[in-house]
Each structure stands twice: as C-alpha cells, then as structure tokens.
Amino acid sequence: MKSHGTKILLSALKYIAIGIFVLWVLIPVAWVVSLAFKPYAEWRVSYFVPKNFTWNNFIVLFKSEAFVGIMGATAIVEPVTKPLINSLAVTSLSTIIAVMIGFFTAYGASRYNTPGPFGLFFTLLTRMLPPATFVTPIMVYYSNLRLLDTHFGLIILYSAVTVTYGIWILKGFIDAIPIEWEEAAMLEGATPIKTLFKVVLPIARPGLVVAGLFIFLLTWTELLFALVLTNVYAVTLPVHISKYVGAVGQLYGPQAALALIGSIIPIAIGYAIQKHLVTGFTFGMVRG
C-alpha cells in the first residue's frame, strides 16, 4: 500500500489540478460577469473590475429605453421575458421528447439490434450536415406546412436533430447493463415493457441524465435554426441575444448580461442532477 506521505502528496496534487482547471474555467466566466456590469466605454479594455460599475446592462434587458440616454436610441428591442419563456418551453419539451424516444430506440438497438446495421448509423446523419445548407430547404418545408414561427415547429425540429444524441449515449449506457437482470425479470413473468420501465430505466438513469442535460444545453443555445424559423412569436433566447446591436456595433454588455441570466436555468439543472450522474447500484460480477 502507499505510504501515508505519498497519499497526502497525491491528494494535494489532485486538489491543485482541480484548482487549476477551475481557474481556467472561471477566467472567461469572470470576463462575462465583468462585461455585464461595465458601461460601453469599458467593454474594450484589459482589466476585469469595472471602474464605473453599472446595472444598466441588466435594466436594458427589460426596459430598453434605459440605453437611450447613454448611447442614443439604439437597440430598442422587446423585453427579454418572452424569449426566456419561449426558450424554456421549447427546450424542455424537445429534450423530454428526444430523451424518451432516444431511450426506447437505444433499448431496441442494444438488445435486439432493431434498426439493423444501417438504421442506427443513419441517425447520425442529422448531426453530420453543416446546417447552413439545410436552412433554406427546411424554411421552404415549414412555410408550406405553416409551421414557421411556431413553438411546435421548433420543438419537433430540435427533437429530430438531437434524438441521435439520446440514442447513442443511452445505447452506450444500456450496453453496459448486464442482460441477466432483464432475463431474470422476464423469467419471473414480467412483460417486456414492464421490464423496460422497472428494471432498465432506473439503472440507465445516469445515461438519461447525461443525455438529457447535453440535449438541453445544445437546444438552449441553438441559434441558426431559431433565427431562420422564428419571427415574432417563437423567438428564443439566443436569437434575442443577437438583437443587441447598436450603432457602435455589438452591445457586449447587454449580451453578456443576458447570457448570464440565460445560464442560470441550465446551471441550476446541472447542479441539481449531479447525484443522478452516478449509478446508485452496484452490479454483480463480470458478465460475458
């Protein structure tokens, strides 16, 4: 066994490594925070702490007239409440759909190879295309279906392009679950569906959580499709951030402020689900 000294050294190194990484993450985050509290004159500087601390960038998000006195009548946009709600609704719903459908599909793929060798691979196609060319065809399609600028249209689009994440991540997790558990359950007379929900689902929870979190984040921050497919009603948060442009270019302050507000919900989710990232069960011995 290791000596006591070595253990302490390793422990210290571990904390130092984590500390360095946390610092590396925090520096740009600190920049976002500092921008959110800086006036226009201090957006292009090298120091972090604002010399003229201001709440204006946040006020502007809800009452855009707050900028008029400072920078002239530019960047008057609607308050941010509607896009926040839109984003929340669209992202939550499409995440749930993508994760659930992904779960079912992954189960079939893992246990029974249902889609066949090509079927599963083709779901990856949705992530392989640079979106720029896809934009016009989907606009044409949606405009014919009258789905432009609707929440429903966005939700099904986001579900469709993220379901592949659900499938592949969950397949990875389900693959690692020993089959014996399901076989045992079915031997005891449980129907396949019941087995799916009562045996597999709980064990695969970390996979659901990881896939769900990642799909949520992808959708929460998606810009291109939201930009093209929404006008007034279904505008989401990233699109709204892009509207803060004035006569002097991008309004970094309000954009940073909105990004901070927009990150509260995901980070709250991220913090809360942490315990689900770890499997609660301990498995039996080696399989296969």
Place this chain on the structure above:
Amino acid sequence: MPEKPPREIKYLATLPVNILLNAVLIIPFAIMIYLAFLKWSPAMGMNWWEAPIIGLTNFARALGDARFIAALSRTALYTVSVVAIEFFLGLALAYIMLGDFVGKKAAIAITIYPLMLPPVVVATIFYLMFQSYGPVNNLFLKAIMGEEALRIYWFLKPDTAFITLLIADIWQWTPFMFLIMYSALSAVPKRLVEAAEVLGASSFTIFWRVRLPLIKPLIIVALVLRGLEAFKMFDYAFIMTGGGPGTTTETVSMYIYRTAILYTDISYAAAMSLIILAMIIIVVRAFIWYFFERGR
C-alpha cells in the same frame, strides 16, 4: 435474450424515432439533395423546381475549388486537435474527480458551466480577450513575458489566430467529454475495482485494464459525437477571426455558410455539403467498425 424482439418493444423502438425523423427531416433533406444537382440561386429569379439540372457539375467544381479544399483540410486538422485534447483533458479530470472531496458539487458545477453559454457568447468573450487591448496580452502574458507580450497580435497571423480558435473550443467543450467520461467511469462496478485492489493492482493498472475497457463504448460515442460537432464549427471562426486573415481560418462550415447565404449560391453549397457528408460517413463508419466491431 431472444433474437427477435417482442412486438411491443419493436414498435416502441422503431416507430417514434421513424415518425419523428421522417416527418421532420426527410423532405428538406431530399430538397437539399435535389438542389445540389441544379444550377440555381434565388437571385436568378426562377423557382427552384424550374431550374435546369446540371448533374455533377457542382460537385466537380467543389473538388477543384482550392478554397473548399483548404477549408476542409483546415477543419480536419482543427477537429482532430480539439477532440484529442478535449478527450485527454476530460478523461483526466473525470478520473481525478471520481472520489469524494471537499467542494465536489461546486467543482463539478463550475466545470460544466462553459456548456451553458451559447457558443456565440463564448466566441465574443474570447474575441474581446485576445484583442491587443484585452486581458490575455495585457494581464496574463505580460506577467509571464513582460513587454514582449504586448507585441503579439493574435488575429493577425494565421497560426496564432488558429490557436485562439482551438483555445475557445477547448474551453467550451472539454466539459462535454468530462461529463460523459465521469458518468461512464462512475458506472464501473465497484466490486471489480475492489477485487482488483485486493489482488494488489496499482491504481494505474486498475485504470488501464479495468475501467478503461469497460467504458470503451462510451468513449467511442463521445469521440464520434464531439468530432461531428467540432467539424461543423462555425461560431468561433465567424466572430473571432471573420475567417481571417484573408481566409486562413475559414472553416468549411463558414465557407458553406457564406456560399449559401452571402453568395446566394445555394446549389453549390448543397453540393459541398453532400461531399462533406459522404466523407464524414466514410470516416465515421470506418472509425466505428475499427473500434467497435472489429474487436468482437
């Protein structure tokens, strides 16, 4: 397990995903494929279904387009670099953070924070930070290098501009690899690890021979997914460098975007997208076959 799935499972596992993907994506995708064989742009004033079909001309043109090829190889280099770095960093971090320690919940929350910001915002932040008036030169590098640091112009030279893009990507996406590796590593059965420890294996051996092989499927998944996304990178290049200087940091996604939107050359952009699609399919298929299926 029986070879044939029970009917309910089969429907559950195929119908929802089929309906979703087919209803939403098949027709636009078909339109896009059709567009690639046309000579059409909206500025030509005719409807796209009336435009002349020119077969493979767009594809031939793409293969001979130096700017396209350059963007392609540059993006490939970019992808391999960031995915490799993010993978090792993410894996190392996940391993280090496995056990319990003081402030673990906070540390993990902070670690995954970069994923919460829209890539455009991250790009803007790094754009501001790497300017000659920004903190990278004036605070951090100056502390290390002194006055020399003030003469580095990150966006002026192709190499340094490229590095800024790498840094932005690594900053934002290492947490993704970390997340997957972390939950994968935590899913390794404790019994196995304990058994190995009892048998006297060192930590390293445990890691290399017990943990790693068990999470291999998820590693592959993570690498493929991240690789696909990295290849499509657009926001960092667009906002930080504008593709510059010249076109030396223009990713293939950016070139296609410019072609489709700015040059209204949608048919050509569609052809380029299809070429990329074909290439990616081949690479990913080979990758998966090699790591997933060969070993069985």
Place this chain on the structure above:
Amino acid sequence: MGEVSKSRRLFLTALGTTIVGIGIGYAIGYLSKPAEIVEKTITSTATKTVTVTPGVTPPPIGLSGAATRALEGVRDLLNRGVITPGTTIKILHVAGSRAQLEKAIELWRQYVPEVNVELITLGQEPDVYTKAMAEAVTKAGTFDIVTIFSTWLGDIVEAGLAKSLDEYYAKYDPEYTGPCAPIEPLGSYVTIYKGKRYSVVLDSDVFTLSYRKDLIENPIYKSEFRAQYGKDLKVPDTWEDLIDMAEFFYNKNLTAPSGGRVYGAYFYAEPAFAAYITWLNIFIEAGGIPFDLETMDPRVDTPEGRYAFDIMLRLKPYMPPEAITAGWADLYDKFIKGETVFTAAWPSLTKEAMRPTSLVKDVAGSALLPGVVVDGKLIRAAPNPVNWVGVVSNYSRYPELSYLFLQFATAPDIGLDVILSGVILDLFRECWFKDPAYRPKSAEGYGEEFIDVYMESLRISFPDILIRGGPEYLSKLTTEVNSVMAGIKDPEVALSDVSAEWDSITRKYGVDTQLEAWRGLAQLFPDDVKDVWRAKGYMK
C-alpha cells in the same frame, strides 16, 4: 422471413411512417398557427355590412406635399374599401433602426390610426438578407416592407422580391425632384436598377473624413511638420499627404485621452466585410472602373488597382493592427477614445463622437475624404457603402399601402423627425441641409460643420456595386484586400484573383444581364468620376 420481403417490409414501414408523419405534422401545423387570418375575414365582413368609414377626414394642414399626398392616398384606399380599418402591414428591419421606425409609426398613427404597422426586428444585417431571400423563395407573405442595404438591391430585384415602384412614384410624387429631393447622385443610384425604381431612400451612408482637430491645429505640430515635410499641416487633399501626416503623428508616439497610443490613421481593412471600402474609394478616385462597359470584364488588375493597394500598404505601418483583424466597430471605438488622428466612416461616427461620453467630443473635425490627382486635377469621390432603402414585397397583400407608408416616413418634414430620432438612418434630402425651416434641426443633430461637409460628400458619392451578385463581388474583394493587408498575398496576385473571381460571378448570372445592369449603374456615378472615365476612354 426472407431477406427480400424483410427489406420490402422495412421500406414500406418507412414510407408509411413518412406519410403518416407528414400528415400529422401538416394537420397540427395548420391548426397551431396563430389565427390572424380568421380574424381578418371577420373584420372585413363586419365592416362591409356597416356604413363605410366615418366621414372623410379633411387633409392634414401644414404637412409637406409628399406626406399629404401619402395620407390622402391612404384615405382614398380606405374609402374605396381597398383596405379596411384594422389592416396591419409588417416591416422587416434591423434592430438599429427600431427607434426611428417607431417614430415613423408614432407619427403615422396620429393621422392614420386605422392602419397598424408592426415591426419584425432582427439583430444583424445578414439576417435581414437571409430572411428576405428566403421570402423570395417561399413567397409566404411574411412581411410587406423590408429595409435592405442598397448593396442587395440587384439580388432582391432579380430574385423577384422587390416590387417595381415606378407607378407609385408617378401617382404620388414623393418629391424626388425639386429643392427637397434626395441629393443626387445618391437619390438615383440607391433606388434605380436597370432603369426602374425599386426602392425608397431611407438613409444615406456616405463616408467623410473624421480627424482630431486639436492635433491638426496645434501650432507646434504645424511648424514641426512644415520643417520636416515642407508642406502645411491641414486637412489633407490627397492620400499621399495623409500618409505623411499619419507618419508624422505615429512617430510622435502620443498618448490618447484614453491612455492608449495615438495612431496616425485607421481605415477599414478588416476581413469580414469592410476592407473593400477603402480600396474601392482610392480605386475610383484614381479613375478606375470596376467593369468594362463593353464586355463586363473586370478592370481591377490595372494601374488604378495597384495604386489603391500601394496607398493602403503605405498607410499600414501607421494604423493599428486591429484595422486588419477586428470588426468594423473597432474603428469607432478607437476614434472616440482619441486613439486615431485620421479616420473615415459613416455619419454615425460623427454622432457618436459628439456624445457627452466621447473623449474627442469637442475636437472631432469633419472633412471631405482625400482625393487623387489625375492629370493635374484633384478627383474626390466618397464611398456610400450599404445605405438602407425601403423595398415593398411583391408578395405583400397591400403593396400600395406599404409604399404610402414609406413615402410618408421619408417625406421632407416627417422624414427629418424620423431620422433625428435615432442613429443608423441619416440625412439625404437637400432641403434638410439648406432650407432654413429644416437646417437648424439637422445642425443640432449632427453639428454645423458636419452637415456642410456631408452635403458636399453626398454630391460626390458613388454607389456600392449593387448589381446582382453585389454582396458576392464585394465580399470576395474584401477577402483579397484583407489578405494583402495582412501580408499573406502580393497585390499583383490578389488583383488577378479578384478578376478571376469577379469573372466567374458574372458568368454565373450571364454576361448580358450583368452588363445591362452595370451600364445603368455606371451612368449614375458622380460627374467628376464619369469625366475621368471618359478622359481615359473607359466610357464613351
């Protein structure tokens, strides 16, 4: 089960689910769209059964002719039942112009409360272009009016989105002739494409030279400069003079009010969009012509093209590196902080420099851009990049009404109020500079010195290459200019690359149609430039 029947089953399943999926999608999409359409039908039925709009409102007193005619036109449409009360028209525009458009709407509602105007606001300009071109394809009627850059005019017209406005110009007379007309040649070249009117002027975007007056007028510097260079330190007449002055100030290593270093000059050379502006400016002043008027061959690989690069490269050492790498807003930021001696940008730079928070508030001067001496004569030409104009959509249900809104919003009196309410739309009518009824307001918004300079700049302004493919021509030029400035390419190679690229764009659309558009545009260039072209034999 055999392999064949298995795949057939698979195929049928896929096909079936596709059809089912589409059917469901269509049904749900149709049902979930906000029910505006239904409402409108009800409103119009209701109005038809009730007596026609209550009384004819007397024409408003004291408004300009253009505004009055526009309002009378709307009244007429209402009375004839062509449009009904409660009609809404939608304008697609960019966030920066929101304040000004809202002012226009506010004034509109005072006279025509029956017609609603809704704004669809987008953040970035390329988004407006994307949505406009998408509308040209989908023809969905998403908006009635769209504000576009004049650079996109060719594309938008050829894509079939822009409605031809000649008949409305003739019927309602927006005052494009006479003492209050938009200053020529700008009034023509941003609205006319292939001989017809397709847009309404909303804005002007002519570049002027901005400079730090305190430095130029400093007596010590004046005598030092005279000693070193043998000429006077004043607003430069030529680019050569400007280079000398930029060198002079750069070498002095002065400190700006912001604490940063003072650079001699800052002219656009950045890769995303603006590098072409500086190059094209010098090129045109030197007597260059972008395309041959007989063959549509690009004529950039010429002495004039090389001269433009020569000047820009000689300016480079005295410019900050951000001129080559940062976005266009960086130029504004540096000048406002006092870190640049000479710079050129849109009128908004002058306005920003005048703000209380600007560090060059009282020392920012404006002048005409330097010119080039051609055959003994000083030729000055000012670029007019982008420039917002209003276009009526061909797929709008209320084209005449939409046009009338535009005429109202840009009328001599209303238009000035609109422009002064915001930042990105700027002056364009001659009476706003000269007529004592309007001039004081303009001077208050822009400064006395500036509006005289600006009026002159408008007269010598030239358009972007706004024929079809304009954004592409200019984008490719920008990339090449930026490559040269970054030191990655030789000017010679860059010029021949631009020629090749421009040529392939022309061929993509057809030489004849491009030539027709270019010939029309070339006629609208300022007289000085056309004289030089004639002298050089480029133009007949």
